[in-house]
Amino acid sequence: MAQDKALVELLYSLADDDFILAYRGSEWLGLAPHIEEDVAYSSINQDMMGHAVKFYSILEELGEGKADELSHLRAPERFRNAVLLEEKNGEGTYLEQPQFDWAFAVVRNYFYSVHKKIRMQSLKQSSYDPLTDSASKVLIELQYHLMHWETWFKQLMTSTDEAKRRMTAAIERCWNEMDGVLTLGPFAEEMISKGYIASEEEMRRKWLAHMEKTFEQVGAHLPGELGMTKGNGRQGEHIEDLNQALSTLSEVYETNPAAGW
């Protein structure tokens, strides 16, 4: 059993963020705006799912349980991902009447990728070696994700009026929840004092600086105060969308977790 609560909590937030967002991304498969994007987005989701596997594996080594069980069988309140990342892609489901919002996909992934880069750069200096190793590997792939989403973000912000209108709505929506991604949660102090990760304030400042630059390039302004209106996922607060996500992704596994699949 792991004794270091701060470390375990940090690992859960890293693993769950990638796992849940990759899951939402996988729901887009076959539904992206064009075929080339379907291929590219799917590749990014595989990478993210792969990153989640790395972090779940560290948890497994720490004695938290099997990676498959951690990802497929935990109760929603034990998930530590940010609420923004669990939100549905839009109306309908991935199987029926999917009215998915591409602007939301672009903004959510872009905001998240910028933060993930800052977070991984900090973890590269972590006092905990398995984190340092993982972060270095993640950063190589992440660089492409970031380029991808930044290209989409800038392109859609500088094209038609409709695109701009949809993007602005998505930005506002993500901005109101982004603090849930940026926060380290109740164990922040210990995570920082043990040298696992940089402070929330430092990472938030870097994120805002990056955003300010991007927004300026597309002739837009930052929306104002960041928010976290739907709950703090880092302390197990979630919305109904997570229940739906978890019951879908564990549908087959939970029929018999003891069986080989």
Add this chain to the structure above:
Amino acid sequence: MTIEKSFDQLTEEEKYEHFLNRIDAGEKIEPKDWMPDDYRQSLIRLISMHGISEIMGALPEKEWVPKAPSLHRKLAIMAKVQDEMGHGQLLLRVAEDLMEPLGMNREDIMQNLFSGKLKFHNVFHMKAPTWGDAGIIAWLVDGAAIISQSMMLDSSYGPYARALKRICAEEVFHAQHGESIIMALAEGTPEQRELLQDALNRWWTALLMFFGPKSKENASTSHVDKNIRYKIREKTNEELRQEFFTKYVPRIWSLGLTIPDETIHFDEEQGLWVYQDPDWNEFKEIVTGNGPQSKERLELRKISYDSNAWVREALNPTSKAV
């Protein structure tokens, strides 16, 4: 230069003869080369159908991507379905080059899909209600695809042959991925074996249909004959189906599964598999868009096409804001 000029001076008949000589000599035809109109039309029909089938084929498996029963399986099936989309993209690019002189592009391909003019493979009209189906699709549908695509690896049309080389290499991994899912289920609990057997029962007829009808009464075999003459393909539908049986029937039996056709057996005298023919009228119904899941799959494609119209418009350089 002089050679090109003299080629231009040839009559249509002479050009056609020159073309057939190239085909017979095993040369590859490239997009800018002269080709008879029916060769171009055959290729467009074949390759756009193949490409769009890859894309529509992602949909039944996609249903199982988020639900795959472990982290490892999730990663594997994500990669697999992504490959299929990639194949679709690759093939549509080949088809687009062929369509360009006719003033057509991808928009036409999509519109033809929605209108039902462009058909996709019968197998992707079927329902995939369980994880067992995900295994059967990857193992046997991809296995069937490898067999039918391998005979075109030496296709006379260069870009198609090259695309198929890459596709077949990846399909081998898919079939292995499928086999691995199948093995886990076959060696698993009684419920898992049942899941697998049910899926096989559901897919068997569709797999037979995959290669197309054998008799002339049931098929537009003029296409097949012409494609063989033009060395676009090498074998008939029935030859391919027999290859499929030879490769897979023993494997299916060795897993202890039952093929839902009591009559199937290898006839030593004829050197052929004898089997229960599927209902080819049903096949026609399926590929003309009246299969069990045809409407839903097309609807899904259409919804995403329509709800993303604003994105495509935004990417069009002419719509760029001042």
